[in-house]
Amino acid sequence: MLVERQQFDGVYVSGAALSADLGLPDVGLTTLSEVAQRGCAIARATKLPAIIDADTGFGEPMNVARTIQTLEAAGLCGCHLEDQVNPKRCGHLDGKTLVSTEDMTKKIRAAVNARGDAGFVIIARTDARATEGLDGAIARAKAYEDAGADMIFPEALADEGEFEQFRKAIKVPLLANMTEFGKSRLLTVKQLSHLGINLVIYPVTTLRLAMKAVEDGLATIKSDGTQESLLGRMQTRAELYELLRYEDYAKFDRDVFNFKL
DSSP states (O other), X not given: OHHHHTTOSOEEEOHHHHHHHTTOOSSSOOOHHHHHHHHHHHXXXXXXXXXEEOTTOSSSHHHHHHHHHHHHHTTOSXXXXXXXXXXXXXXXXXXXXXXXXXXXXXXXXXXHHHOSSTTSEEEEEEOTHHHHHXXXXXXXXXXXXXXXXXXXXXXXXXXXXXXXXXXXXXXXXXXXXXXXXXXXXXXXXXXXXXXXXXXEEOSSHHHHHHHHXXXXXXXXXXXHSSSGGGGGGSOOHHHHHHHTTHHHHHHHHXXXXXXXX
């Protein structure tokens, strides 16, 4: 809801954030039902289009087809699928293992064929940069493009030069992941746009901001015995209620229960 208020173009539902929300590392432990349920709640809360991280598709091509149908029914407008072997790793960690290009293209074709709405965006993510080099990642991306992916997500590219090479090689739109503390240089929207990137996500930014604030706040309460000094850093009760439209719900309640016996 705050993303919408700040007039961004869309909402991204991060798999790493959903895992952390459950107290789990981002290694493929979440299930389709958990991801779809949370994605549905987020999509419902905003008018913006929401795309979601579907990890490896929760199984083989048949499972991927069901994943797409489930996420589409949940109100999401797109998802990305990655070419890692389960258990997967965060895209900016070392030691990743990939499925074959052939196996990944089967998943992409299954995803494309399973969707009921042609507008549901199938994004193919490749983690090959770390294990097969830039040329290998581009070769995989071309195969995924040929398999029907609407967009390519090249994970953990190093810098502008690598994004530029990807843009020259790939015809469909490209997604850039500007996650903090990872392998990619943090580029501005202007820089990415100039490089021909079509979509940029900030998957864990808000979680990291919130968690650091919570950590500092808890330490203050522990040391001071009160949260008094933290009030200026908090969203006020009035600001939260306004965001959640308390007054609109109260008016609705009054309008419904306005009858007399």
